[in-house]
Amino acid sequence: MRILYPSDSSKPKTPDDLFAEEFNTASSMGLPVSLFSLEDLAAGTFRARPALAAGEQVLYRGWMLAADRYPTLADAIRAQGACPFTEPDQYTLCHHLPHWYPLIAEWTPPTKVLARGDDFATALRDTGWPGFFVKDFVKSLTTTRGSLADTPEEIAAIVFQIERYRGGIEGGVCIRRREEFVEGTEQRFFVLNGKPFGGSDDAIPEAVSAAAQRIGSPFFSVDVAERSDGALRIVEIGDGQVSDRKHWPAERFVRMLASV
Secondary structure, X not given: OEEEEEEEOXXXXXXXXXXXXHHHHHHHOOOOEEEEOHHHHXXXXXXXXXXXXXXXXXXXXXXXOOOOOHHHHHHHHHHOOOEXXXXXXXXXXXXXXXXXXXXXXXXXOOEEEEOXXXXXXXXXXXXXXXXXXXXXXXXXXXXXXXXXXXXXHXXXXXXXXXXXXXXXXXXXXXXXXXXXXXXXXXXXXXXXXOEEEEOOOOOOOHHHHHHHHHOOOOEEEEEEXXXXXXXXXXXXXXXXXXXOOOOOOHHHHHHHHHOO
């Protein structure tokens, strides 16, 4: 398997700063790595350095791509005779909350999926939820205001701010029941070919094992956190190719990839 990283926008033979440590670690451990320009891809051209080999599996590790942009990269990889490790439908499965949510609903906060133009206050008024967490299919609001709402009437303003600061709404709007999590307890796990991995030697939680069994994608991340009542909850699923390592040391992460 070859790992494909984005290059620096002005230096095509140098990895993007955010992925340089991982790229250099993978290279030093003998994993095949290549670079490509995201800017060139957006302009309609693709060139990997070194070139992809025919029949080679290629795992992308880079900046998040919208679900409608990822197929362009997958097609570019196939045009070189290689095979994308994650297919577009698998990418969307983990990238968009409404796809993965039904598969693990008992492990994660209850969620309603609405369209951008819906009347949020009316749709949520009878839920009885103690509060709301608002996001589009991918991201929440990370400004000072944040994504938490105490009443349904606040939701529309948060959606407007997400649209303003992110440049649009991806997919639609997800309203999640607000749950209180213990600060500092969030952990990121990865699932690779059905096997869960942690960033340390701690045991794999039952919730992560359940996600590994139910979600049909070759590589994804699982974020869990302890709720105030002690229950461990899944707070997010993401495609592993575009999930950062967080607390994971680069060497541990690359050794996981090398296990494929």
